[in-house]
Amino acid sequence: MATDGGGKPAILRLAVPVPLRRLFDYLPPQGSDSAQLLPGQRFWVPFGGRKLVAVLEDIVSESPLAELKPALEQIDVTPLFDRQSRAFLHWAADYYQAPVGELYAAALPAALRKGKLADHWAEQWLELTTEGKGLPESALARAPKQQALLQLLLRDGRQSRPHLKTLGHSATAIRALLDRSLAQWTAGPTAPPPLSTDKGAAGAAPPRLNEEQRQVLDAIPADRFTVSLLEGTTGSGKTEVYLRLMERVLADGRQALLLVPEIGLTPQTLRRIAARFPGRSIAALHSGLAEGERARAWLSAAADQADIVIGTRSAIFTPLHKLGTVIVDEEHDGSFKQQDGVRYSARDLAVVLGRNAGVPVLLGSATPSLESLHNALNGRYQHLRLRHRAGDARPPQIHIVPTLGQQLEEGFAPQVLRHVGETLARGEQALVFINRRGFAPTLACDDCGWLADCPHCSSKLTLHRRQRQLRCHHCDYRRPLVDSCPQCHSRSLSALGAGTERSEALLTHRFASYPVIRVDRDTTASKQALDKLLAPARAGEPCLLLGTQMLAKGHHLPRVTLVVIQDADGGLFSADFRAPERTGQLLEQVAGRAGRGELAGRVLVQSRYPEHPLLQLLLEKGYGAFARQLLRDRAVAQLPPLRAMALVRAECEEAKWAEEFLGEARRQLEALAPPSPQLQYLGPVPALLERKSGRFRFYVQITAEKRGALQALLARLCQWAEGNRNRRLRWAVDMDAQEL
Numbered sequence: 001m002a003t004d005g006g007g008k009p010a011i012l013r014l015a016v017p018v019p020l021r022r023l024f025d026y027l028p029p030q031g032s033d034s035a036q037l038l039p040g041q042r043f044w045v046p047f048g049g050r051k052l053v054a055v056l057e058d059i060v061s062e063s064p065l066a067e068l069k070p071a072l073e074q075i076d077v078t079p080l081f082d083r084q085s086r087a088f089l090h091w092a093a094d095y096y097q098a099p100v101g102e103l104y105a106a107a108l109p110a111a112l113r114k115g116k117l118a119d120h121w122a123e124q125w126l127e128l129t130t131e132g133k134g135l136p137e138s139a140l141a142r143a144p145k146q147q148a149l150l151q152l153l154l155r156d157g158r159q160s161r162p163h164l165k166t167l168g169h170s171a172t173a174i175r176a177l178l179d180r181s182l183a184q185w186t187a188g189p190t191a192p193p194p195l196s197t198d199k200g201a202a203g204a205a206p207p208r209l210n211e212e213q214r215q216v217l218d219a220i221p222a223d224r225f226t227v228s229l230l231e232g233t234t235g236s237g238k239t240e241v242y243l244r245l246m247e248r249v250l251a252d253g254r255q256a257l258l259l260v261p262e263i264g265l266t267p268q269t270l271r272r273i274a275a276r277f278p279g280r281s282i283a284a285l286h287s288g289l290a291e292g293e294r295a296r297a298w299l300s301a302a303a304d305q306a307d308i309v310i311g312t313r314s315a316i317f318t319p320l321h322k323l324g325t326v327i328v329d330e331e332h333d334g335s336f337k338q339q340d341g342v343r344y345s346a347r348d349l350a351v352v353l354g355r356n357a358g359v360p361v362l363l364g365s366a367t368p369s370l371e372s373l374h375n376a377l378n379g380r381y382q383h384l385r386l387r388h389r390a391g392d393a394r395p396p397q398i399h400i401v402p403t404l405g406q407q408l409e410e411g412f413a414p415q416v417l418r419h420v421g422e423t424l425a426r427g428e429q430a431l432v433f434i435n436r437r438g439f440a441p442t443l444a445c446d447d448c449g450w451l452a453d454c455p456h457c458s459s460k461l462t463l464h465r466r467q468r469q470l471r472c473h474h475c476d477y478r479r480p481l482v483d484s485c486p487q488c489h490s491r492s493l494s495a496l497g498a499g500t501e502r503s504e505a506l507l508t509h510r511f512a513s514y515p516v517i518r519v520d521r522d523t524t525a526s527k528q529a530l531d532k533l534l535a536p537a538r539a540g541e542p543c544l545l546l547g548t549q550m551l552a553k554g555h556h557l558p559r560v561t562l563v564v565i566q567d568a569d570g571g572l573f574s575a576d577f578r579a580p581e582r583t584g585q586l587l588e589q590v591a592g593r594a595g596r597g598e599l600a601g602r603v604l605v606q607s608r609y610p611e612h613p614l615l616q617l618l619l620e621k622g623y624g625a626f627a628r629q630l631l632r633d634r635a636v637a638q639l640p641p642l643r644a645m646a647l648v649r650a651e652c653e654e655a656k657w658a659e660e661f662l663g664e665a666r667r668q669l670e671a672l673a674p675p676s677p678q679l680q681y682l683g684p685v686p687a688l689l690e691r692k693s694g695r696f697r698f699y700v701q702i703t704a705e706k707r708g709a710l711q712a713l714l715a716r717l718c719q720w721a722e723g724n725r726n727r728r729l730r731w732a733v734d735m736d737a738q739e740l
Ligand code: ADP
Pocket: 207, 208, 209, 210, 213, 232, 233, 234, 235, 236, 237, 238, 239, 240, 241, 390, 391
């Protein structure tokens, strides 16, 4: 049996991925060597009849438990997590009220989470011998294939076997260099393959920074923790600033971490970054990768072999020992917040990571989140701005098309359809944006504009078709569904935003002589698929692009001159207090798609309520003024970011059980901390999406003046909730919840 050297048996204190907020003690596996036990290694452990992958936190000599089981097997020799990344995960576990074992699980790529061996991906590398290194690039001129291979190895250093294959170097050429003792195979840990094979683009001279960009860069300190919010419209040159910051960090021998939204990591983006840094190794971490590839990229980054790590949300947990900066692009994007399991925000954790490492954090967006904007306006973050478009493109013209009382064809005003037709006939491209996300239907009258208001709150009632009811999600007022408008008795009532499928059918039919490219989750399973789908649009032929928010960003489509926003209203009247913010961001981003090239752009926004002050503000003064107004509204309503907010969620096939559980949770909360002006409770109320996958979802909302007080309260609530024995009921704490 392993001992700690002093004769007492060593005990392993492990983080196990189970929903219990504590660590678990085990004896070391049979016959293991205590000198080989290091925190950060993975172990297989028995747990409740199952076998789980746990991470070693600590080695102790005593356990409060009398009977300890031995762990089954040690997986790693080299720890996967160092002290600093473990501390970071613990901080996140505390902040989000999550079991630390679940944070490790969230941090690990799937293959490693399932216990695959880390050295499974050890690579075969082709590198030059001393003799090979002594040759000039012009050597082997009589064997061009061998010469090309020699040049590659001289310029970019050792190459992995799969990468050589990707670049098209033949086995014969490799054999020849080996036979001449100019090159040799070595085994070594994996490094990510350099992404760029695009020799034309590689090494392209970067543009000269304009004055604003230079000021922005100068304001970011080299190696001190600061958070900067970079606010700049689409095309104002933010990405160029990121590239320069990365360049600085790389020159310093450090690593750069760039977080991008789920739909932002397009092959286009990757190519642009790879082209700027030829010869540097770039690890891309995203859900489009096969499990093995992703684990390989993660391990290479953790082994200091990646200079740049680009990834979506979970890349924030990649252990980087030489971190030089963290950049979050499109920081307002909802995909940075995990919506199940550990409900962390990668954007917010980026700030913590930067603080721990003592390096600058840069948050960039054309449409900053109210959270970041608030921090920038109150001076906690540095507020940097780019006010002009960097290239020649001019800002688009925006017009509201009032739809009330108009003869709409499947949701489109006649003049809008006419504009689409004319655009296509001129040989240009049109983009029709259909907002479906976060949609909480409320009822509206098509003739007089009546809306189903709550008599007790300043909010709309939400349509619940199943119960044939209209309900208020703020105070739980309910009334039966009506068949006719209470104001004008018209029977033409519609759920705001509904009928998108029919709109799509109409456009496809009406403009059948042009390619209609539909972009949404269903048509684009992968990034490559999207890239391919958009190829005709990039080629510049007249076509109609039709889609959801996937179309809103990241694609440079210079021939799009008309953007149509079918319905701006849904988001303005949702029961979700964040809906106007999201709508504003989306509208601004979509509008930014128009006129990216030399051709001027036009944006048509359909609305039943052209006089709506928020819509007016957005379209006339832009997102900046709009967002500042929303911040004032949030202050009045005592909502985030002026208040800290958390939800206690529960879901169950039996609605009654979820409601009862949360009712009891609220009683527990009120017993611990009675409601006051500084601490307020709401609920249980049904979630906006009340039923999902056959489960009914409810929440209790807590808003607090002091984050610390809220944290302490939630920690105690979790202790109580862990006692829940109803296996069919799931509960969770959602700190800084983004969705209701
Ligand atoms: P953003 O990320 O804010 O949308 P980009 O950095 O992608 O903006 O810049 C928009 C376009 O302008 C790109 O084609 C980019 O190459 C170009 N650009 C950026 N900075 C400059 C500059 N200083 N001079 C000339 N062109 C620039």
